[in-house]
Each structure stands twice: as structure tokens, then as C-alpha cells.
Amino acid sequence: MISQKFALKIFEAFSIERWNDMIRPFDMVEMDKSAERMVLAYIIGKYEENEGQKIDWHWMMYASLFDLLKKIALCDIKSPVQRRINTEYPAEAQKLNEWVISQCEDFIDDESLLSLFSDYFNGKFVPQTEVTARVYRAAHKFSTKREFDMLSVVNERQRLTKIEKEINEDLQPYLDLKGLQLLITKQKPYDFLMIIEQLRFQTRWNQTPRVPKTSVLGHCFFVAVFTLLLGRNQEVEFCPKREYNNYFSALFHDLPESVTRDIISPVKKATRELPAIVKNLEDEIVKSELVPLMEDFYAQELLYFTSDEFDNRICLDDGYLNVNNVAFDQLNTDFNFDKYNPVDGNLVRCADHVSAFIEADVSIRHGITSVHLAEGKKKIQSLYPVGKVISGFPIGDFFAGF
Numbered sequence: 001m002i003s004q005k006f007a008l009k010i011f012e013a014f015s016i017e018r019w020n021d022m023i024r025p026f027d028m029v030e031m032d033k034s035a036e037r038m039v040l041a042y043i044i045g046k047y048e049e050n051e052g053q054k055i056d057w058h059w060m061m062y063a064s065l066f067d068l069l070k071k072i073a074l075c076d077i078k079s080p081v082q083r084r085i086n087t088e089y090p091a092e093a094q095k096l097n098e099w100v101i102s103q104c105e106d107f108i109d110d111e112s113l114l115s116l117f118s119d120y121f122n123g124k125f126v127p128q129t130e131v132t133a134r135v136y137r138a139a140h141k142f143s144t145k146r147e148f149d150m151l152s153v154v155n156e157r158q159r160l161t162k163i164e165k166e167i168n169e170d171l172q173p174y175l176d177l178k179g180l181q182l183l184i185t186k187q188k189p190y191d192f193l194m195i196i197e198q199l200r201f202q203t204r205w206n207q208t209p210r211v212p213k214t215s216v217l218g219h220c221f222f223v224a225v226f227t228l229l230l231g232r233n234q235e236v237e238f239c240p241k242r243e244y245n246n247y248f249s250a251l252f253h254d255l256p257e258s259v260t261r262d263i264i265s266p267v268k269k270a271t272r273e274l275p276a277i278v279k280n281l282e283d284e285i286v287k288s289e290l291v292p293l294m295e296d297f298y299a300q301e302l303l304y305f306t307s308d309e310f311d312n313r314i315c316l317d318d319g320y321l322n323v324n325n326v327a328f329d330q331l332n333t334d335f336n337f338d339k340y341n342p343v344d345g346n347l348v349r350c351a352d353h354v355s356a357f358i359e360a361d362v363s364i365r366h367g368i369t370s371v372h373l374a375e376g377k378k379k380i381q382s383l384y385p386v387g388k389v390i391s392g393f394p395i396g397d398f399f400a401g402f
Contacts, residue, residue, distance in 0.1 A: 001394055002229050004401040005107040010225060011358050013068055014212045016075045019147065023154045027213060030075070032200050033143055034068050035221030038251055039196055040139035043189050044179035046298040048131055051178065056127040057244045060136050065225045066120045073100040097121035110232060138174035142183055145171065146197070192293035198258045204356075208370040210363040216254050219355050224250040226351040231344070234332075234392045241338035242331070249305040250348045256282035256306060259289045283307060304341070310349035312391070315341040328391040346391045353380050354398070361402055 016030035041064075045055045074082060074096070086093045101118050108114050119125035127133050145167050152160055174180050182189045199217035214222075227250040231238050238246070260282050286306065291299055300320040308325070314335045316322040326335060328346060335342050360377040363369065381399050388396030 001109075001233060001398065002226075003107060003109060004398065006109075006229075007226065007354060007358060008362070009072065009104075009107050010068070010222060011362060012072050014214050014218060014222075016072065019151055022151050022159065025150060025154050026201060027215075028147060028151075029212070029215075029218065030068070030071050031218035031221055032215050033147065034064060034071075035217045035224075035251070036146065036197070036200065037136075037139045037143040038064050038221060038224070039217075040142055040183070040193070041136050042248060042251070042298075043193065044139055044142075044177055044183075045132075045135045046295065047179035047182070047189075048135055048177065050295070050297045053131045054129045055135060056129055056132040057247075058240060059125070059127040059132060061224075061228055061243070061247045062116060062125070063120065063136060064221075065228065066117050068225065069104055069117070070097075070100050070121075073103050094121075113229075113232065134174055135177065135179075138171070138177055138180045141167070141170045141174065142180060146193075188293060188295070192290070195258050195290060195293065196255070199254060202257065204359060205372065205376070208372040209368055210359070210370075210373065211366050211368045212362070214359050216257055219359075220251050220254050222355045223253065223348065223351040224248070226250075226354055227344075227348050230347045230351060230391075230393050236332040236336060238344075239336050239338050239342070241340075242336060242342040242344065245305070245341060245343040246347060249309055249343050249345065250351060252302060252305045253309045253348055253352065255290070255302070256286050259285050305343075309345055310352070311345040313343050313345060344391055347393065350390050350393055350395050353383070354395075356380060357399065357402070 013031035013034065014029055018028040018030060018033055041060055049055055085096065101121065104117060105114060116125055148163060148167055179189060183193065199220065200215050202216040204214050204216060204219055224247050227246050231243055231246055294302060304315065304320045304323070311325045312328055312331055313323055313325050316324060331342050331344065357377055357380045360373040364373055364377065384396045384399050386396045386400045
């Protein structure tokens, strides 16, 4: 089972500030950067797939987790310093990677995950195609550029010139990627990204003081990596499409909030009919405001991710039209095949509740509490008594550990 210590370690990324030697117009933290990188990787990767390229999403999802864990461990070393260590002192960089892995042994009980983590930094766990790594690195570089663009409006020009040149140089090797070309020239995917970035500015639990504050976008990434980990704690090995669908369903599960804003759960449930009404309105607004900004070759997939996002479901055709809700046991026995496009929406819901619980719990531990946080934490815990199992995950025991 995933330990509470592991979950709390991942959560630390909400407290790692970025660009803290600059004037910042809003809080910039590592979790949000990691989230935007994977949103960009999805967009750029989809353009490459449309061009006939093979993207190794399995590698990319784990790379996003491993790079986050490394960033958490080395948060006191600025990125430019880390880069120089990697390029000028490779032997020392390798020792640093080994130290990072040793730090993770304290909270990761999954030996095969630790081995994969080690292989990633030793160059043994590599993507099946070179374009996969290039898409991932391009997404990393462009997400940095987006942060820089937002910083540049409030910082003096002389602080920025050298950094801007370095960022542009870093992007040069990836300009053949069509998705990146369209982002840099501010075409349709850029407009779509601008809408998604609004989730980075939306604060969760915005009716109460809380530390650390968490954005909706960062929350989505936490849910994505936790869902990925939940998939490892199963008796049945998930088929590649199921693993992919789970991760990106989690990453985009709050996408409608980019145009509707976050409506807190107590308000959503103020009347019996309101949850269904809000969901219908969200779907309508997504179709009218977001779908026109998506490309045809991934729009239906994204709608599949965001519609009934917490239900276990499969798709019986290639057009995402014949969608059926199924039980977890059926997913394992009958539909654990790529052709059915299986999604463990219940696992995404578990991860969503884990994120919300930790957001409340950590703030209370820091001494910043309120009725909203205490009641929210109690409500979530009441849903999962000791012994409760959801889709193979003993979530009741997980919460009891707190």
C-alpha cells in the first residue's frame, strides 16, 4: 500500500517556490510547474502522434513522477546550478542522483518502483522512441518560458535579458515539433493553454486561510501521479491504455473549472438537484468554450476524460460514443485491454479525496485551521472507514494512518 509518508512527500512540492529571486505576480511552486509541463507534453505529444510518431506515454508518466521526487530532494539547489553540475561534473551528478534515490528509500516501500527510479537516473529506463524524450524536454522548456513570460511584466528588463536568451536557446533544438511551433507562434494550442493556465491561478479551499495554498492545476497533477501509483497496487497489471487513461483523466479531471471556476463541494450539494445541474452546465460550457480550441485528433479523448470522470468506464468503439459504466471487477476480468479504452474513475476519485484530505490535514498540522478545514477533513474520513476498499486500494486503512 502507498504510505502516508510517500503521499506527504509528494505534497511537499506545493511548498517549493520557484523564481524566488524575482518579483512574482502570483505564487509559483514546483507542483504547478510539473503540472503545466505534463499538460504541454500531452498537447505536443498529440501533434506528434497525429504525424504518425510513436509516443511512449508510460515512460513519460513515470518521468514526471521521478523528476518531481528529485526536485523535492534537491529543492535547495537552484536549477542553473544543477544544470552546471550535470554538464560539467557528470560523476558528481551521478552521485547526487544516487543520494536522491537513497532518500526515497525512507518512504517508498515498492521495491520495483525504487528499481525503476534508479534505472531512470542511470539511463536504463529510457523511452521506446527518441521523439518521446524530445516532446517531454520541449514541454519542460516551454513551461519554463511560460513562467518567464508572466514574470517579465513585473520585473525590470535588466534582470531578464540573460535568462530570456538562455530560455530561447534551450528551445531551439525542438522547433521541428509541430505542437511547439504552434505554441511559440501563439496559434490554437496556445489559446487552449491560456485557458488551462487559469487553473494555476485558482486557489482551492478559497473560503479559508490555509498553508500551503494549492492551485487547482497543481492539485490535478498530484491526483495524476497518485492515480499512477494506485495502479501499481493492484493484483492485475493494467493494460497500457488503462494506465494512460487513468493518468490523463486525473490530470484533466478539473478541466471544466478553467471556464466555470472551482465550486466548493458544500455549495455543489446545497440542493439535491444542484450537483447534476452543475455537471450539465460544466459539460455545456466545455463544449462551447473549450472544444473549439482543441484539435479534432484529441478533442473527443479529452471529453472522454472529463465526462463522468469519477466513474469506471469503457468505450466500445473508436469514436468515444458508446461509453459504458462497468464495475472494477469487470475492468479486471473482461475489459483490461487497450481496445476497450478502460478508465478507473473510482481510483481517480480516491486520489482526488486523498489530495483534498492532505490539503486540509497539512494546514491544520501547521496551526492554520478553520471550521471548513476541520469539517472537510472529517467528512472525507467518514466516507472511508477502516477496512474500506475502493478498486483494490485499502483507502480506509490509508486514512486511518493519519
